[in-house]
Each structure stands twice: as C-alpha cells, then as structure tokens.
Amino acid sequence: xxxxxxxxxxxxxxxxxxxxxxxxxxxxxxxxxxxxxxxxxxxxxxxxxxxxxxxxxxxxxxxxxxxxxxxxxxxxxxxxxxxxxxxxxxxxxxxxxxxxxxxxxxxxxxxxxxxxxxxxxxxxxxxxxxxxxxxxxxxxxxxxxxxxxxxxxxxxxxxxxxxxxxxxxxxxxxxxxxxxxxxxxxxxxxxxxxxxxxxxxxxxxxxxxxxxxxxxxxxxxxxxxxxxxxxxxxxxxxxxxxxxxxxxxxxxxxxxxxxxxxxxxxxxxxxxxxxxxxxxxxxxxxxxxxxxxxxxxxxxxxxxxxxxxxxxxxxxxxxxxxxxxxxxxxxxxxxxxxxxxxxxxxxxxxxxxxxxxxxxxxxxxxxxxxxxxxxxxxxxxxxxxxxxxxxxxxxxxxxxxxxxxxxxxxxxxxxxxxxxxxxxxxxxxxxxxxxxxxxxxxxxxxxxxxxxxxxxxxxxxxxxxxxxxxxxxxxxxxxxxxxxxxxxxxxxxxxxxxxxxxxxxxxxxxxxxxxxxxxxxxxxxxxxxxxxxxxxxxxxxxxxxxxxxxxxxxxxxxxxxxxxxxxxxxxxxxxxxxxxxxxxxxxxxxxxxxxxxxxxxxxxxxxxxxxxxxxxxxxxxxxxxxxxxxxxxxxxxxxxxxxxxxxxxxxxxxxxxxxxxxxxxxxxxxxxxxxxxxxxxxxxxxxxxxxxxxxxxxxxxxxxxxxxxxxxxxxxxxxxxxxxxxxxxxxxxxxxxxxxxxxxxxxxxxxxxxxxxxxxxxxxxxxxxxxxxxxxxxxxxxxxxxxxxxxxxxxxxxxxxxxxxxxxxxxxxxxxxxxxxxxxxxxxxxxxxxxxxxxxxx
Numbered sequence: 001x002x003x004x005x006x007x008x009x010x011x012x013x014x015x016x017x018x019x020x021x022x023x024x025x026x027x028x029x030x031x032x033x034x035x036x037x038x039x040x041x042x043x044x045x046x047x048x049x050x051x052x053x054x055x056x057x058x059x060x061x062x063x064x065x066x067x068x069x070x071x072x073x074x075x076x077x078x079x080x081x082x083x084x085x086x087x088x089x090x091x092x093x094x095x096x097x098x099x100x101x102x103x104x105x106x107x108x109x110x111x112x113x114x115x116x117x118x119x120x121x122x123x124x125x126x127x128x129x130x131x132x133x134x135x136x137x138x139x140x141x142x143x144x145x146x147x148x149x150x151x152x153x154x155x156x157x158x159x160x161x162x163x164x165x166x167x168x169x170x171x172x173x174x175x176x177x178x179x180x181x182x183x184x185x186x187x188x189x190x191x192x193x194x195x196x197x198x199x200x201x202x203x204x205x206x207x208x209x210x211x212x213x214x215x216x217x218x219x220x221x222x223x224x225x226x227x228x229x230x231x232x233x234x235x236x237x238x239x240x241x242x243x244x245x246x247x248x249x250x251x252x253x254x255x256x257x258x259x260x261x262x263x264x265x266x267x268x269x270x271x272x273x274x275x276x277x278x279x280x281x282x283x284x285x286x287x288x289x290x291x292x293x294x295x296x297x298x299x300x301x302x303x304x305x306x307x308x309x310x311x312x313x314x315x316x317x318x319x320x321x322x323x324x325x326x327x328x329x330x331x332x333x334x335x336x337x338x339x340x341x342x343x344x345x346x347x348x349x350x351x352x353x354x355x356x357x358x359x360x361x362x363x364x365x366x367x368x369x370x371x372x373x374x375x376x377x378x379x380x381x382x383x384x385x386x387x388x389x390x391x392x393x394x395x396x397x398x399x400x401x402x403x404x405x406x407x408x409x410x411x412x413x414x415x416x417x418x419x420x421x422x423x424x425x426x427x428x429x430x431x432x433x434x435x436x437x438x439x440x441x442x443x444x445x446x447x448x449x450x451x452x453x454x455x456x457x458x459x460x461x462x463x464x465x466x467x468x469x470x471x472x473x474x475x476x477x478x479x480x481x482x483x484x485x486x487x488x489x490x491x492x493x494x495x496x497x498x499x500x501x502x503x504x505x506x507x508x509x510x511x512x513x514x515x516x517x518x519x520x521x522x523x524x525x526x527x528x529x530x531x532x533x534x535x536x537x538x539x540x541x542x543x544x545x546x547x548x549x550x551x552x553x554x555x556x557x558x559x560x561x562x563x564x565x566x567x568x569x570x571x572x573x574x575x576x577x578x579x580x581x582x583x584x585x586x587x588x589x590x591x592x593x594x595x596x597x598x599x600x601x602x603x604x605x606x607x608x609x610x611x612x613x614x615x616x617x618x619x620x621x622x623x624x625x626x627x628x629x630x631x632x633x634x635x636x637x638x639x640x641x642x643x644x645x646x647x648x649x650x651x652x653x654x655x656x657x658x659x660x661x662x663x664x665x666x667x668x669x670x671x672x673x674x675x676x677x678x679x680x681x682x683x684x685x686x687x688x689x690x691x692x693x694x695x696x697x698x699x700x701x702x703x704x705x706x707x708x709x710x711x712x713x714x715x716x717x718x719x720x721x722x723x724x725x726x727x728x729x730x731x732x733x734x735x736x737x738x739x740x741x742x743x744x745x746x747x748x749x750x751x752x753x754x755x756x757x758x759x760x761x762x763x764x765x766x767x768x769x770x771x772x773x774x775x776x777x778x779x780x781x782x783x784x785x786x787x788x789x790x791x792x793x794x795x796x797x798x799x800x801x802x803x804x805x806x807x808x809x810x811x812x813x814x815x816x817x818x819x820x821x822x823x824x825x826x827x828x829x830x831x832x833x834x835x836x837x838x839x840x841x842x
Contacts, residue, residue: 616669735759
C-alpha cells in the first residue's frame, strides 16, 4: 500500500511539474482580448510569472516599463527602504481620469470633509491594492505582475467602464527588502526537476527569513505606529487619497487553503461600525464566486480578527474605509506537498490574481454604496465629537521634549491636528509644560482614530486575539495625559513641526551637567564616551545654581580632558544640538546635595555592546534592539551569530544582549556557550536577557528565579473548545503598571514613580525579600489596558519584571518584558540603555 501511494504521488507530482510550465494565459481571463503593444512580464523580466520568484529589481523594472507603455498607468517613487529600494505606487485609471486626477482626488477626499453637496453618483471609487507585506509570502507580488499587465492590456467596454469609475492605487511590493531576500533564497535552491518533498531545503529558510524588512520588523504591525520608511510612504498615500477599499495579500501555512475577510465576528474592535463588516461580507461574496469558478477551496469568518488597528486589513476600518485580508496557503518555494495535494507556486499566484480581480468587480458594482458609507462614516464622527464631553486630550512630559515630539510626529503622519499649550498647566496632579506638551482637539475629521490611539480598554467580548489587545500611545511613550472639557488653554495649531532645540547654555571652565530625562541622552553620553572624554553619573539628586538635577544626571568636568575648554564646549554644543538635549555649563561644584566631586558621582566607561542573533533567538526582538542602537542612539552594536558564538572572543565587550528566545527559552546556547558567557560575566561583563531568556538563565544557573505557575485545569470544556480554552490564557500583548524605585540605576531618567510596561509573556517572577532589590514591581492591580485572563491577573500581582544579580565582577540582568516593542514603545527604551551604561552600579 505504501509503495502504491508513493507511485501515485510520483505520477501526480510529474503531472503537476509539467503543469508548472505555465504561461500568462494560466492567470488571465480568457474571454477578453489584450493589447498586443503592452509588454508581457516575460518580455521584460525574462521568465514567465511563477517560473521563478520575481526579485524586486525585476518587479520594479516591469512596473516602470508598463507605465511607460500604457496611458492607463502612472508611477511614482514615494521614498526608499532602509536598503535603498524604491517604494513604488502605480495609479491606474482611464486616460480621461488621469487628465483630471488631482480634481478627482480632491473631490473624493471631500467626502470626509462634511460637504453635504458632494454627490457620489458619478464619483470614481478608490481602491488601494497592496501585495506581500511579508517578503516570504511572495504570491502577492508575483500576482502583481499579471495583475498590472491585465489592467494595462485588457480590452473591451467592461474594463474601460471599470477604469472610468475607479482609481486603483497599486502597491506592487509593500516590503521590497524582504521580497528580495526571499526571492534569492527560493531561486538559489530551485532545481530543474522541481521537488515537492517538504524536507527539501528550499522550503526551510535560514534565520531570520524573508518575512521582515531590513531591521527584521513585521511591517504589517506598523500601520498605526508608522515607525518605518515603508509604512510612512503608504500611510502618506492612504491619507492623501482615503481609499474606499484596501486589500492586503498574504500567505499562511502550506496545508491551508485560501482565506478572505471578514474574520471572526466576535473579534472586531468596538470602534469599527457594524456596517463595515456587513460590506466586507458582501465583498466576500465576489471572492467566493470567483474562487468557485476556478475550483479553489477557501474559507472566511474564521481564525483571523479585525481588532488591532496597526494591521493593514484593520487600519482602514477606523478611517471610513474597508480593509480586506487575503491569506493564501503558501508553497514557500516553487512546489510542495500539502494536505490538499501538490501545491504549486503558480497556483498560489492565480488565487491572489483572481481575488485582486474580484475586489475591483465588487468595487465597481458596490461603488455608490461604499462611497455613501464613507461619507456617512465621517458625518457620524462629526456628530459624535459634538456630543462628547471630552473636547480635547493633552499630553506631554515636562522633562522630555523629544519623546513628546515623537508621539506628536505620529499624529502628524495621520493628519491629526494638534495645538501648542498656551501656558504651563497642572491637571489632575500632572504638570504640563509649554513647549513640552500638545493639545489635541476632538472636534476634527477623525476623532475615532484619536480614540483608537489614546483609549484604555480592559473589557472585551472575546478572549482570543490574533495580535495585541492594547497599544495606548501615551502609555507606550510614558507621557502624562488627560482629557479636557474645553480648549481654553490651547495655543495656536502646530503647523511648522520642528524637532525640539538643544545645545549648551553657556561655556564653562569648570563642568557641564545635564539631566538623564530626555530621550536622546544615551546618544549624547555615548558620543562623549566614544570621544574619550570623562563623564560621571549622579547617584543622588542635587541642586546647583538654581537648577535641580535628578538621579542619573551626567556631569562632564572641564579639567583633565582630551579636549581643551574651547574644544569641549564646541563638541558638547554640537552633539547637544543634534540630539535636542540641553546641557548646562556650571561655574562651581558646590551644590545643595552631593557636590560635583562627591563619591556619589560614578565614573562611566565607554561601552562596546554585542547582540546574540541567529538560530534560537527571536528575530523580531533582535531587530528591535539593533534598530534602537543603530537608528535612534547612533551606537555601534556587534551582531554575533549563534553558529560561531563559541569561537568568538568576548573580552573587548562590556555588555552582551540575549533577545527573546525560542519556545521554552532553553535552546539559546549550548552548555559550552553558557559556560563561556558565565566566565565573561565573572570577569566584569553585563549580560542582559529578555523574555524567555529567564528559563535559560535559570536552567544554566545564571540567576536563581522563583517563577509563578498557574494550576489551571480544564473542567467541563469539550474537545472542540480546547484551543479556545488554551488561547484565553495567552497574554498576547497588554499594558501593565509598575511602581519604580527611582533611586535605582535601572530607573534613572524616569520622573514618575509609575511606569507602563508592555507584556506579551506569562513569565511571572516572585520579588526578592529585600525591597531595594525590587526596583520595578507590578502593583496589586496592574492592568492598565488590554486583555489578561483571570488566572494570569492573579499571578502578575506584585510580581517583578526585572532582576539583576552580581556574578563575580559582572552583572546578570533580566527583563521579562519587551522594552523595545515594535519601535514605538519609546517609554521603556531607556531601561535597556540604563542596563548598558549603569549596569556596573546595580
């Protein structure tokens, strides 16, 4: 029987391999004609669609060629990726519309501006179609080759009518860097005799894989935070056009079929109107009909949700648009065995192509209904704002202008208006300082988007989440904020949005001092130490020449430095201006509190930091750390791969960071690697571990940890509810409050004794017996925003998310939570920097 099955599989595979040699006709509708003057993909890139994985350079070249060949298409470059690849956008519509495109755009955006006379009867609908935001989900971008050709070359009254009534914004590759990386992998492993065996190396990418962008970020989580260049380009386009439909073409596991939204009905964010899901379902009927026609299996209203607004398929829903997720079972290469038979790359492409067409068919037939929905959406928002008792939100940090500015920068990217603070104010015991605070009026175009960014939510209709359940921005940035019942203290609207100023207030022949509160102080300190200059950190507060300096303030003496007094002033002024830091020149060391010559000023050393990456580590966490050092703090960091870690010389490094690990946290380094790290720590190094590294630290006896475990047992839970029961215990991403001991070096730079921490693990540690060994501790009722099960809510009470222990001359530091989450958790970035610069003081 086994031999028979093998023979059948071989025959089936042989048949499928021959079928793999497809032409463009495999994808295109065969009932229409095509303009022979429009070049086909094979004419430009040298291979048929699906024969090879298209590289981004070939994809770009074909799109540019199409735009030059067709009067239906214009193309623009909206910026570049970290690796310098262009972020292209095709605008596809009729030649007549192209001649009037800016007027069409303005009339379309007017739907959101409250113009009651805006008539949708003859208005084109706007559809944004984006492909392969995950680079190793390539069927989308490869389908884009055939789809762009179809839009340019299809002939007949049907396509002409469609383009007369529609503007298509086509983003052929949401993630150029990742697409290029995966295409390289799949193509270098392709054999002439395609092999569907799941064990073939082609289907097993090496770490970190092609899913992410250059810094290993999942870009489908950045639509709301907008921290990456790729995201900023597409968000600019989105708000410029306010498209009615946005589609996001993904892939999922090889044994899956095809998914289209809507997702789970109970997992929709409450701010999303019910009619949005009804329209999504109606659009879905077009996908079902199209997939039925070609015999493809599919499903809907399962697995995926519409909750986190930072995803491409959900972000449009809070902006009066309809977001649609497509998920195609992935071949992860050219051909692979699956539970549904042999899955070929061209087959996956055809499903994506087919639903790209069904999207625009739905848009054409539902045009006025969807346009009217968008118009009504914004009209309802204006009524909500008028009725709301909250007239504005104020946010700021009296000690940190840069961090406040970066939160305002996100608002600016989302076209949210905000005002300066007219004068200093105290609200609810919180001090808001002019120049360090902004006021956001709710009476503007989209107050619902503002609510989505600022609200705290702790009650839910469902206990399962596909992504995080909380992302409250002022908590993520650790800024003070409050709701206002009037705009009485609002100054002028901020128009010219420039970074906060910085510099040295005056030249000194004695010393320079600056507080550690500002976001970019680690960048300044690193430059000082890299220059070979001496600097010290204050372990106690003091007051000097009328200014109070907090824990962790940095003092740079003028005497006995590499630079003379003029050179030191010039250097400090330059780096302070570049980093928006204010440095004070002082004329005496005599203070109220510790004097500048006190032993309570700790000498700081130049840092050389290594980051463990590769198999066994979590690429997201590693990428966030790399990005933080490289792009925010302008600090070098050496990435050491687990493959050669045991042979690497660690002697020159002052700190080693171990990012989140694989499941269980026990496969980070082998016994030899663990002993190597121990010896290095004993000689004075600081090892910093994140998340599941706790288990590795414990099993390798780096640190003695008491972990709290749940004793939950399923009772009266049937088998078909097992996954939901287990899923309800997952803390997928929520925000919790901790109390700080501000005198501890790990908390230098924090002005408040409360801090919001992001958590997406269930690692709960018992506190130490001595209170001073628990500088960060969760409160008795720590949930600020998001979902946590009742069982885990008990475990987290008064637990600690941070541990530090001496080992020989060095330190072992552990964070159970991700302090650098998705590049927008600005509020806890400094915890890692404190562990780097002040670890020896702990």
